[in-house]
Amino acid sequence: RALAQTSTRLNRRVIQLRYPLRSLTQLTVEQSSYQHIVKGPYNTPTDDDIKTFESILPGRVLTSSDETAGYNQDWMSKFRGQSRVVLRPKTTDEVAAVVKHCHQRQIALCPQGGNTGLVGGSVPLFDEVVLSTSLMNTIHSIDPVARILQCQAGCVLETLDNTLADHDLMMPLDLGAKGSCQIGGNIATNAGGLRFLRYGSLHGTVLGLEAVLADGRVVNVTSGLRKDNTGYDLKQLFIGSEGTLGIITNVTMEVAQRPSSVNVAFLACPSYQAVQDVLVAAQRGLGEILSAFEFLDAEGMACVNGIGVANPLSSETPFYVLLETHGSSQEHDMAKLEVFLEHAMESELVLDGTLAQDATQAKQLWEVRERITESLQHDGTVYKYDISLPVKHLYSLVEAMRPRVADLAVRCVGFGHLGDGNLHLNITSAKPNQALFEQIEPFVYEFTSKHQGSISAEHGLGVMKPQHIGYSKSTQAVELMQQIKAMMDPQGILNPYKTVYNKQ
Numbered sequence: 001r002a003l004a005q006t007s008t009r010l011n012r013r014v015i016q017l018r019y020p021l022r023s024l025t026q027l028t029v030e031q032s033s034y035q036h037i038v039k040g041p042y043n044t045p046t047d048d049d050i051k052t053f054e055s056i057l058p059g060r061v062l063t064s065s066d067e068t069a070g071y072n073q074d075w076m077s078k079f080r081g082q083s084r085v086v087l088r089p090k091t092t093d094e095v096a097a098v099v100k101h102c103h104q105r106q107i108a109l110c111p112q113g114g115n116t117g118l119v120g121g122s123v124p125l126f127d128e129v130v131l132s133t134s135l136m137n138t139i140h141s142i143d144p145v146a147r148i149l150q151c152q153a154g155c156v157l158e159t160l161d162n163t164l165a166d167h168d169l170m171m172p173l174d175l176g177a178k179g180s181c182q183i184g185g186n187i188a189t190n191a192g193g194l195r196f197l198r199y200g201s202l203h204g205t206v207l208g209l210e211a212v213l214a215d216g217r218v219v220n221v222t223s224g225l226r227k228d229n230t231g232y233d234l235k236q237l238f239i240g241s242e243g244t245l246g247i248i249t250n251v252t253m254e255v256a257q258r259p260s261s262v263n264v265a266f267l268a269c270p271s272y273q274a275v276q277d278v279l280v281a282a283q284r285g286l287g288e289i290l291s292a293f294e295f296l297d298a299e300g301m302a303c304v305n306g307i308g309v310a311n312p313l314s315s316e317t318p319f320y321v322l323l324e325t326h327g328s329s330q331e332h333d334m335a336k337l338e339v340f341l342e343h344a345m346e347s348e349l350v351l352d353g354t355l356a357q358d359a360t361q362a363k364q365l366w367e368v369r370e371r372i373t374e375s376l377q378h379d380g381t382v383y384k385y386d387i388s389l390p391v392k393h394l395y396s397l398v399e400a401m402r403p404r405v406a407d408l409a410v411r412c413v414g415f416g417h418l419g420d421g422n423l424h425l426n427i428t429s430a431k432p433n434q435a436l437f438e439q440i441e442p443f444v445y446e447f448t449s450k451h452q453g454s455i456s457a458e459h460g461l462g463v464m465k466p467q468h469i470g471y472s473k474s475t476q477a478v479e480l481m482q483q484i485k486a487m488m489d490p491q492g493i494l495n496p497y498k499t500v501y502n503k504q
Contacts, residue, residue, distance in 0.1 A: 037497050039126045042108040045085050053087055056097045062086040071130045074115060074123050081124030090135045092218060092249040100216025108493045111243035113185025116177035118384055119462030121242045125497050133184050142167055148224050149255050153184025153248045170258040172199035176370040184248040190240030192458030197419035198291035202239055205254045209235050211246035214489035222252045242460050243495040245488045259326035261333045264362040268317040268352040272395040275319050277349050279418055285340040289333050292324035293419035294369050300415045303375040304368055312365055315352035322369050372415055379410045379428035385444050387423045388457035394423050397447050408436040422457040445471040461499045
């Protein structure tokens with residue numbers, strides 16, 4: 001109500017627009033899940049605003065519905081926006097000029113990278129102006145001695161990794177969406193990925209960044225130093241902030257040595273307890289070379305089988321593990337793997353398994369894990385939950401959910417990054433089903449909170465989860481986040497309705 005009252009007090013000029021415009025104060029039918037969100041006191045871009053944007057970004061302002069459609073929808077067709085304007089800057093100065101104008105005019109902005117997120121963080125809700133970083137794709141420098149990369153925020157993750165390969169280096173981050181996602185978006189969401197177990201969080205590998213603040217000022221903390229203890233570590237504010245505190249424009253990152261020895265094993269396990277025991281055995285026996293430990297259940301395997309991805313094993317078991325090692329000596333790594341696998345088979349923790357003999361086979365094994373998300377889409381509607389839980393409780397959520405949704409869902413699937421306690425819970429139905437949704441929420445969050453987990457392990461909160469943050473964070477922590485948001489973006493123009501509600 002306060003937002004609506006503030007909105008009515010704004011003094012708006014009536015200007016003849018060159019395209020039809022309705023007052024975007026209501027959500028569409030497709031946005032029915034977010035009816036609790038009220039449009040903020042933001043101005044709709046006018047013809048004069050468009051002219052200003054075009055003077056800053058000549059030829060890079062999109063306003064036709066055909067041009068803006070792809071920016072208004074996520075790849076799952078789950079989140080849909082109503083933006084009429086998309087801006088495509090190439091430099092930090094251009095971003096700063098755009099943001100400064102939006103700040104002066106109280107126009108809301110939705111920063112967007114590769115738009116590969118799963119919680120709606122990069123999709124507008126009302127008529128926010130979309131600011132796409134796709135043209136900000138310059139690699140500034142690669143230091144092969146210090147192993148430091150400097151680049152713009154719009155660089156695609158896979159492009160960065162391929163470029164680093166020429167220097168025998170690699171990105172420490174690896175995601176299934178690496179062919180589309182952008183490094184700025186990865187950092188803004190603090191993406192975890194497949195090799196978090198070995199290379200850690202972006203909070204550790206990001207050495208510095210440059211970001212445009214809500215009033216158009218530029219903060220530059222792009223230090224290429226691994227050790228810099230001069231005051232507050234400001235870059236950490238922007239990592240995981242989902243574009244709500246500033247728009248990341250340039251990045252300095254620590255990159256990793258590309259391994260000369262890579263091994264991938266795919267294993268069949270009789271129970272979730274056996275999967276846990278295999279993880280412990282791998283951590284003990286493989287140690288420093290263990291780079292990934294993924295698991296999927298039989299439902300996940302059946303799902304990928306349905307799109308033509310074959311089970312690499314002849315055995316059908318309740319659980320499967322994909323295990324990867326990165327090292328510098330194939331002889332050394334293989335010796336460790338043989339001892340580990342022999343122990344796992346003898347103790348019947350593993351009933352069947354295969355070890356990739358070359359890069360092609362390794363890619364085929366990874367395909368089983370990486371294409372689960374794609375295969376789920378073929379069922380129709382997918383209810384996705386990205387949860388962190390203590391490993392011992394991780395699959396208990398799937399087991400608790402299945403009887404709740406059995407009569408309403410097509411399938412209930414559990415898979416994820418077991419090495420860092422990250423479950424991807426997916427429940428599918430032929431079409432959106434409110435009765436099914438009510439069986440899932442809030443139970444999924446209550447279960448997670450009861451077992452001291454997190455309602456978002458790596459996907460962020462976006463527009464999907466801010467109202468549920470209390471299941472993972474204390475009242476005091478949420479209030480502090482709101483205070484930081486209010487201080488850095490008092491008008492709330494940066495990615496409104498996402499991550500943390502502003503009490504303004």
